Amino acid sequence: MAEERTLALVKPDAAEHTRGFIENAKEYGFYIVGQKVVWFTPSDAGIFYLEHKTKSFYTTLCLHMASGPVTAMVLEHPLGETIKRWRMRIADTDPNNAADGTLRHRFGGGRKELHRNVVHGSANPKDAEREIALLFTGLELA
Numbered sequence: 001m002a003e004e005r006t007l008a009l010v011k012p013d014a015a016e017h018t019r020g021f022i023e024n025a026k027e028y029g030f031y032i033v034g035q036k037v038v039w040f041t042p043s044d045a046g047i048f049y050l051e052h053k054t055k056s057f058y059t060t061l062c063l064h065m066a067s068g069p070v071t072a073m074v075l076e077h078p079l080g081e082t083i084k085r086w087r088m089r090i091a092d093t094d095p096n097n098a099a100d101g102t103l104r105h106r107f108g109g110g111r112k113e114l115h116r117n118v119v120h121g122s123a124n125p126k127d128a129e130r131e132i133a134l135l136f137t138g139l140e141l142a
């Protein structure tokens, strides 16, 4: 059976650290089965984050996601539980609560605005499937 996959995004506020995210993912055993740079429009970001449409931060989040290049990666871990493993690597939504050594701590420490939390990881298998299908065609994935 194919291993579970997840979608990782390096957000625009962390574009200069993209190489660090890629190296960290590889170091922790993830295979990068798809990768590309995308530039969301605010409306693309709105579709991506549709579940947050009613939240006060929705517009700010969408404008932020459209403010620069985003590196999108589809990850797979040979030991399974890819979604949970990547969420553990990125850590808490608020970088200020993220544990030492996690990606949101390392690249997002000291951030005051929660939408600038440097990286995304799908929350569950249904979200992962939807998010991967939004950004990648089958031909773009190994």
Ligand code: GDP
Pocket (backbone or CB within 6 Å): 052, 057, 060, 061, 092, 093, 113, 114, 115, 116, 117, 120, 121, 123
């Ligand atoms: P995640 O699964 O950890 O990414 O968190 P959520 O799915 O709850 O939120 C999606 C994204 O919205 C987060 O990664 C943040 O970038 C942003 N976000 C969440 N909560 C807030 C908030 O209270 N304020 C702001 N400005 N942004 C938020």
